[in-house]
Amino acid sequence: LAKTTQPISMDSYxxxxxxxxxxxxxxxxxxYITWYQQFPSQGPxxxxxxxxxxxxxxxxxxxIPADRKSSTLSLPRVSLSDTAVYYCLVDSNxxxxxxxxxxxxxxxxx
Amino acid sequence: xxxVSQHPSWVICKSGTSVKIECRSLDFQATTMFWYRQFPxxxxxxxxxxxxxxxxxxxxxxxxxxxxxxxASLTLSTLTVTSAHPEDSSFYICSAFPGQGRYFxxxxxxxxx
Numbered sequence: 001l002a003k004t005t006q007p008i009s010m011d012s013y014x015x016x017x018x019x020x021x022x023x024x025x026x027x028x029x030x031x032y033i034t035w036y037q038q039f040p041s042q043g044p045x046x047x048x049x050x051x052x053x054x055x056x057x058x059x060x061x062x063x064i065p066a067d068r069k070s071s072t073l074s075l076p077r078v079s080l081s082d083t084a085v086y087y088c089l090v091d092s093n094x095x096x097x098x099x100x101x102x103x104x105x106x107x108x109x110x
Numbered sequence: 111x112x113x114v115s116q117h118p119s120w121v122i123c124k125s126g127t128s129v130k131i132e133c134r135s136l137d138f139q140a141t142t143m144f145w146y147r148q149f150p151x152x153x154x155x156x157x158x159x160x161x162x163x164x165x166x167x168x169x170x171x172x173x174x175x176x177x178x179x180x181x182a183s184l185t186l187s188t189l190t191v192t193s194a195h196p197e198d199s200s201f202y203i204c205s206a207f208p209g210q211g212r213y214f215x216x217x218x219x220x221x222x223x
Contacts, residue, residue, distance in 0.1 A: 034212070043114075043203045043214035044154070087153070095142055095207040100154040 004088045004101040011107050018075045020104050022088030025069045031090040033064060033071045038085045038103070047086070048073070075106075083108045112138050112208045116215035123194055124223055131189045131218045133160075133204030139184035140206035145177075148201040148217075160187040160204075194222045 005023040012018045024033065032051050036044035048055055050062040050071070061074040075082060087103040113136040123129050133143055141162045146154040158179055159167040166179035176198075178190040191198050199222045204215040 036214075041201065041217065041219065043116075043205075043217045045214070046211060049211070091212065093210065095209075097144060097156055097159055098205070098212060099156060100146075102153050 003099075004090060006086075006088050006101060006104045008102060009105040009107070011109065012078055013109050014079055015077050018078050018082075018106060018108075020073045020075075020086055020088075020106070021070060022073070023070045024088070024090050027068050027090050028092065030092050030094075032093055033062065033068075034089050034091050035060070035062065035073045036087045036089065038087065044087060049091075078106075078108045080108050080110060082106065112136075112206070112211070112213045114204060114206050114213045114215040116202075116204055116218050118218060119216060120219040120221075122221045122223065125195050126193055128190055128192045129194055129220060131191075131202055131204075131220070133187045133189070133206070133215055135185045135206045135208065135213075138206075138208035140187075140208060141184060142207060143181060143187040144205040145179065145187075145189050146203045146205065148203060154203060157189075160189075162187075191220065194220070196222045198222050 032049050034049040035047040037047050038044045048060045048062045052064050055062045063072040085103040085105050115134045117132045143160040145157045147157050148154045156169050157172045160179045160181040162181045168174045181187040201217050203217045
């Protein structure tokens, strides 16, 4: 199971773009990169998933370089409600067990 | 999207008692579900993989006789914390895989007095 490494914490201000980078040096060929958001006392919530290059949805963008050994979650114009812990995981999407890393605690200030 | 529910959302019990937590997949069938435990300010820690119709697979260090898992149907897995003690107080989260993507339950807060 590939391990991921993320910054433990990040601070930002409302309206700014936030980029959280994740390292996954041992990612396997069939692994996807998935990001989850977790608020206190809630289960993780899916944000975005990608395999390579760039993926964008209504809440975030995910940038993956050609070697796929890292990825960057980009949150445009964050608000106070984006304060949460963000987890980067690699997942083969085959239904096997998913191991969480430490996550990044994002704090958005007014 | 797929929905996973948990019941109860929170529970308080006395030390020595047993507590059952349910995890249901509401609109899909899940042959496999996963149970996690999360302590304050920590990440989710995988406890076990729940397999429908067969025994659960426990992660190293997780006591299978203390955390009983039953996956009786394709939509229900239960975690029973037997003889609970204060150190079992934690946030328990289940997850299911409906074939694409992972979905997590809202979690159950267990407090053992």
